Amino acid sequence: MxxxxxxxxxxxxxxxxxxxxxxxxxxxxxxxxxxxxxxxxxxxxxxxxxxxxxxxxxxxxxxxxxxxxxxxxxxxxxxxxxxxIPKKVKYAPPKQPHYNQDKTTEFIIKLLQFLVPLAILGLAVGIRFYTKSTS
CATH class of the missing domain: 3.10.120.10 (Cytochrome b5-like heme/steroid binding domain)
Incomplete structure (x- = not known):
């Protein structure tokens, strides 16, 4: 031995x-x-x-x-x-904060979800009104 x-x-x-x-x-x-x-x-x-x-x-x-x-x-x-002998330390990646990719707040998104359809409806009504008055 x-x-x-x-x-x-x-x-x-x-x-x-x-x-x-x-x-x-x-x-x-x-x-x-x-x-x-x-x-x-x-x-x-x-x-x-x-x-x-x-x-x-x-x-x-x-x-x-x-x-x-x-x-x-x-x-x-x-x-x-x-x-x-030093103990082996298992690698743990650092915690990452939540990342909002488009950097817009939820309030702005909800506001756009309301305003965009309203603008499309207003545009459709305006086109309909304009085409009726010229005929």
Missing amino acids: GADGKVYTLEEVSQHRSSKDCWLIIGGKVYDLTKFMEDHPGGDEVLLSATGKDATDDFEDVGHSSSARAMMDEFYIGEIDAST
Whole structure:
């Protein structure tokens, strides 16, 4: 099982972020991948970019083989103190105020609903009156 089952904090693990000293947190466990840096198929940049945080999602997203997962045992050095890892905050979009697209008030809309038909009726009566008087 690797080291003596030591428990590390995120701060302790974060101090190991170079190609000559690289530790990762995967699945609540701490791995010293320094000896594996040159052999990693994705290159050492991939490993270095996952240091200083919980790299579990990065590891799972790649879809490592069962042999790669078995190989991890030889690099295991201890557990991570989960209380030292910041909790992921789910994004919640800010509340938006109700948006009146045409920017007119309800009073104006109701007034137009009354006046437009009245104007059409007045126009029709005016046309009818004008056409009768000229005949």
